Amino acid sequence: MIEKSVCIVGLGLMGGSLVRALKGQVKWLIGVDRHASTRQLALSDGVVDTVTDDLSSGVSGADLIILATPVQTILQILRDLPQLRPDGCMVMDMGSTKEEICEAMAALPGSFAAIGGHPMCGKETAGYHASDADLFREQTFILSRNGRTTHQIEELSLSIIEHVGAHSMFLSADEHDQIVAVASHLPYVISATLMHRASEMGDDRVWSVSASGFRDTSRLAGSDPRMMLEILLTNRKAILSQLNQYNQELAEVSELLEGGNKAALAAWLAEAQQQHSVYHRQKMDSS
């Protein structure tokens, strides 16, 4: 039991899953969401003690505020917090990029304690109706310290991570954004580009012919475009650097194929399979 009152702002996939996972495990749980239907559902599901669409009243009595909205909204709320809570409080977020958010946290007055958070899980379906109490179970939950991180907020966030069944991992905001650019944002961009390419072929038979390989490789193209836009824009530099290196790698393999360089191409393909098995083994070992 966490003896704190917690306010979760945004009851979409992430915030909704968090209230489900924390149900009955915190002293008092307040949900803030702008959609009336979501507020009503969260209340009738019994996963929050109270709901409101008014950010100001939602955050007013909370010991801890957890921001679970898209990144730009998190940044806006962090700018407004000193006015909303002149007395200060503890803050954590669940946004997908960390550098801008941790900078905004570090700029909060000294009465605030703040830590960046990012659970590495998701679905291509957004919204409260897709939320799931087990979303975080056995997943990596990244924490990013910044100029406002205290021992107390660190302990509290670790306790929340433990309660939802995730594994914590500390990364600086910069490390987070670099690594996540490869592990999450690059896969999204190449998947969406595949979807564009296949559609622009203008031949509907491509859908009948496509099987599980196409389905999996193109799955992320179905992600919420509003959320992805904010992620891409707030992690622009790291993603552009990865896209640039990805493009070079793709140009190299195209050259091997164009030149009919069988031995080098065979080695490159075998390397990809070998790397895939290293990755797969590490995931198995850590789960």
Added chain:
Amino acid sequence: MIEKSVCIVGLGLMGGSLVRALKGQVKWLIGVDRHASTRQLALSDGVVDTVTDDLSSGVSGADLIILATPVQTILQILRDLPQLRPDGCMVMDMGSTKEEICEAMAALPGSFAAIGGHPMCGKETAGYHASDADLFREQTFILSRNGRTTHQIEELSLSIIEHVGAHSMFLSADEHDQIVAVASHLPYVISATLMHRASEMGDDRVWSVSASGFRDTSRLAGSDPRMMLEILLTNRKAILSQLNQYNQELAEVSELLEGGNKAALAAWLAEAQQQHSVYHRQKMDSS
């Protein structure tokens, strides 16, 4: 019941799944495989009536030969067939590219009847141990006519497709190779390139941070490199053309991101989601 003797050459994932799916539904089933352990398993599983590692004796009495080996081996066997079966017979294949194979089929003597085949399904695990009687169920099975396609081989291949629970689709060899380059080979190359990029980052934390998005987008990187090499080399022109267009699309989205062109980027992302839902709906409607 198919009143023919059928010889399946290669009892890997495809051939193994085919003998399992056809078990008890053909008059006589002969399996040819170079691995003693596979032959023994297929026999003890009771999915073939007889097995051999000798191609010549395997194909000798068969009404229909189905070639289920990698593409280069299919091409080699097609060249040898006039000597192996001077009397002619019916031939079908299950190779992943069709233009070279259909050309080789068209070059067979007039005593042969032949049709190109390609079931659009697979797993990243190769080999007989991964084979599955339900692999073809509800999947698209492409047939490619060529200069040696007769009414009889067409009817027989349609009957086999029906018996294994798949849906037939006729495509010319050229159409097949163009469409499959987008639906299957391009996804493989971009997936393998992602695996290279992530590995070459040289930071093992990328594996802990990666979640289901990375897992699905990189899944095809685990494909059998020997099989993929033959696919890439026998469908080189179509794949290079697709890679070239894919690269252009990727460069365009990089430019939108680099220039911070929020409106155009938002439209591009929304389009990808929209295309994904069109694709998804078409797959649902056809299954």
